Amino acid sequence: MRSPITWQSVQAEALRRLRAGLWTPGARIPDEAELARELGCARSTVNRALRELAAAGLLERRRKGGTRVPLTPVRKATFEIPIIRLDIEARGQCPGYRLIRQATEPLPKAEARAMRADPGAPFLHLLALHLADDRPFCAEDRWINPETPGLDGADFETLSANEWLVGNTLFSDGAIGFAATAATPELAALLDCAPDAPLLTITRSTRAGPRPITAVRLFYAPGHRLETRL
Amino acid sequence: MRSPITWQSVQAEALRRLRAGLWTPGARIPDEAELARELGCARSTVNRALRELAAAGLLERRRKGGTRVPLTPVRKATFEIPIIRLDIEARGQCPGYRLIRQATEPLPKAEARAMRADPGAPFLHLLALHLADDRPFCAEDRWINPETPGLDGADFETLSANEWLVGNTLFSDGAIGFAATAATPELAALLDCAPDAPLLTITRSTRAGPRPITAVRLFYAPGHRLETRL
DNA sequence: TAGTGGTCTAGACCACTCA
DNA sequence: GAGTGGTCTAGACCACTAT
Structure with a gap:
């Protein structure tokens, strides 16, 4: 029995490919089903990993359009506002x-x-x-x-x-x-x-x-x- | 066949209860399984809804400790930083x-x-x-x-x-x-x-x-x- | 030790949108 | 029309931690 692939590790792998230039700005990356097959996990695990990257502005996702690396990433900075x-x-x-x-x-x-x-x-x-x-x-x-x-x-x-x-x-x-x-x-x-x-x-x-x-x-x-x- | 409950609607209901004072600061709220039963959806749907609220600082979640309304919520503000x-x-x-x-x-x-x-x-x-x-x-x-x-x-x-x-x-x-x-x-x-x-x-x-x-x-x-x- | 959240899976259907 | 992401479900196991 293999230990399960976590969404964090899928996300880390995606970040690695972005930083290594394997996924370049403007290009389309493999779709969820294909990544799931390649990495040996369920599609929902890939979904969670990529969804968070998209929320952070590092990827752009569209139904039918697939997932792309944005040409001009909009970085998001989050501040905590305590008392x-x-x-x-x-x-x-x-x-x-x-x-x-x-x-x-x-x-x-x-x-x-x-x-x-x-x-x-x-x-x-x-x-x-x-x-x-x-x-x-x-x-x-x-x-x-x-x-x-x-x-x-x-x-x-x-x-x-x-x-x-x-x-x-x-x-x-x-x-x-x-x-x-x-x-x-x-x-x-x-x-x-x-x-x-x-x-x-x-x-x-x-x-x-x-x-x-x-x-x-x-x-x-x-x-x-x-x-x-x- | 009922139309499925979305995580957004679960989240909205949670926010409603927070605002209505049904869930008060410091108090513990029902656990995921109970909310799922009550709202008629799967536990993972409740999990997604509450997980996002916790990430926003409106709830605090701990294994075994359950989910609570924080006494001093730490608000988070996100800025987009474009070119x-x-x-x-x-x-x-x-x-x-x-x-x-x-x-x-x-x-x-x-x-x-x-x-x-x-x-x-x-x-x-x-x-x-x-x-x-x-x-x-x-x-x-x-x-x-x-x-x-x-x-x-x-x-x-x-x-x-x-x-x-x-x-x-x-x-x-x-x-x-x-x-x-x-x-x-x-x-x-x-x-x-x-x-x-x-x-x-x-x-x-x-x-x-x-x-x-x-x-x-x-x-x-x-x-x-x-x-x-x- | 037991209760609760965290996560994975496999399958399904839907919604959007591109061609 | 068809491909892709978005989401729901039911079940399972695990990790953390309060008691």
Whole structure:
């Protein structure tokens, strides 16, 4: 009895052929049935291996058209987006949190568009600072729908809104964006950096089905880098 | 004969239960066999549905431990990283390319570390500008291993190194990082922006097995945003 | 030790799409 | 119309790990 061929080994073999140039860009590769015969496994095993490569952008598959090596592969990079506190702890630093401001204010247009909410509607507006080893790590500028269930009982003095939302709302739909912005005077004071310093900025908006939940801008202290493997 | 249950519909039902709060954070959900019985499908169909949710960070699965809703879900965001020219075309703009400088120089430490190459080794150093509708889009500062096969025949006056590498080298291993940096005087002149303007900066390094290939910094013109759905 | 997810198989039918 | 990938099924065995 042979030990069974795993989909991982089929995938590794496919990668080997891609890297060795046996399967060249633009060319069609053998179909699933043929690879299954050649490698001595079931077609579904080949399917799983190649499906994942296609999802990663390393192959293109079409019914009847077969599987091809793309001429211009679209690489995909995946970032993990943990809770800020856990991110700081993962760096071996001691996380801190300070609420700077909290008020109910009319929702600005940009945030309204991102959440698909009504501009001018009264939203809870928070400004907070996350600290790593007592040094500024990231400023959080957040707008929260006051109709979010359970919001009344939340105390954002001690618990980051980031964490409260993760534990108390149900994800549905969202968008995220990366940009570079210049530090405003207030942000510069919070983050202890020069005014107009370049800040990596992450914008996130979240909805639960039809209901807008929250829009947030995270301004990371100068020098912050977000990294991942390809 | 009933129409078959698809893994997508099982996944949708699981998401519905998560959003409806039927499956709450920290709680264990029914095991695969039970869900399969309940939904009237094969266990492998349930497995595929839940496996993808676990990969997305919405569930945690462990053998014998069962499947749970994580207390602190780690969201994952995936960005597509196309060739710059295709990115510009996808925006409905006309792409342009200008080579600014090309020389062989000793590899700086930062790039050497990123590629795991020897600092000071002679590398090909390119500085180029990508244009969208004749306006500066992105500056490309690239270091290429001169021992990369086929490099002699490449003409970077007319063809972006970005594209040449995609078509002529085989991917193996790489890293990518995002940051915000201030425009140097030279970058400000190229990108037609103020000196010290905040620039979204993407750093990428690529290796093919044991061999370092290229390290590149892309400086996007002010205002550039990178977006994706969650 | 026993329960649960991870995976393989062999066969089947369907959906898309190319010629 | 026919070839290819997409998926479902039923059953099986294995690997991990909680108890």
